[in-house]
Amino acid sequence: MRKIAVLTSGGDAPGMNAAIRAVVRTGIYEGMEVYGVEKGYEGLIDGELRQMTVSSVGGILHRGGTELRTARSERFMTEEGRKRAKTMLETFQIDGLVVIGGDGSMRGALELSEECGVNVMTLPGTIDNDLGYTDFTIGFDTAVNTVLSAISNIRDTSSAHDRTTVIEVMGRHCGDIALYAGLTGGAEYVLIPEAPVDVNELCRKILQGINRGKKHSIIIRAEGIDITSQELADTIHDRTGLDTKIVVLGYIQRGGSPTARDRMLASRMGYKAVQLLKAGSSSKAIGITGNEIVAYDLKDALEFKREPALELMDLANILSI
Ligand code: F6P
Secondary structure, eight states: OOEEEEEEOSSOOTTHHHHHHHHHHHHHHTTOEEEEETTHHHHHHTTOEEEOOTGGGTTOTTOSSOTTOOOOOSGGGSHHHHHHHHHHHHHTTOOEEEEEEOHHHHHHHHHHHHHHOOOEEEEEBOTTOOOTTOSOOBTHHHHHHHHHHHHHHHHHHHHHTTOEEEEEEOOTTOOHHHHHHHHHTTOSEEEOTTSOOOHHHHHHHHHHHHHTTOOOEEEEEETTSSSOHHHHHHHHHHHHOOOEEEEEOGGGGTOSOOOHHHHHHHHHHHHHHHHHHHTTOOSEEEEEETTEEEEEEHHHHHHOOOOOOHHHHHHHHHHTO
């Protein structure tokens, strides 16, 4: 193994830079040449590769986003696009590729490995925490902390105006950002796609809180649930008469300096990916189980069913009575 490349793909996540840095520096430490691919699979298809040095990843550990930039590549979804990507890897004589991204990026890596025989390693880079084979993904902890800080600010103003606020958070079909931030932020109610939505219970809880002297209610709505934030706010207003606002947190959840936890996760996973490539292994998905960095066969990893954290949902409900 002499030349490896690294790319980030799909939605960016805080900690991707820490992962790039770990891959580059571990690779160089192990005597490899390391290339960075710009803009994910798009850049791979277009041959946008540049050799990385120890200093080209200096000063990025604490930064959100991704220095290599990222994209959701439609061309890579075609066989022709993947063939072209393989040709580029041959042109640059790359014999191992580290892909940092979410579910779609991992599936792309699997296809590249199966169809074209490219040695790939994947690192779970997404704020969503929606991958079944790993306890946590890179970026999730930072996103939860960003939501947490937003909840604190919104609670101040909601309380001052006796308001109910529906805060919409990201996560696609996964409710983990909503659940972790709602539980740790003391939200009055959390709605996630993995648990049934009971609007009666929600309104009852809000009214019970008001009757006890509460001045605000914070409702966290994961973007993946069926009922929209507007419908939810309208229903709450109709049934309780309360002034109900909506805050869609959006892309602020994807930015910001990664937390220590995300930097640690990214650093350990990046290191592991290079060590596995060095040992001659291929087609692996790196994850974390407990506090151990693990590697699964990529195909198997993608088939893991995600277990929804329903016991945390119960806890959130108990603690917000
Ligand atoms: O997968 C990360 C994520 O931020 C999701 O939480 C969100 O639904 C989606 O990406 C938004 O994607 P885009 O950047 O294409 O708008």
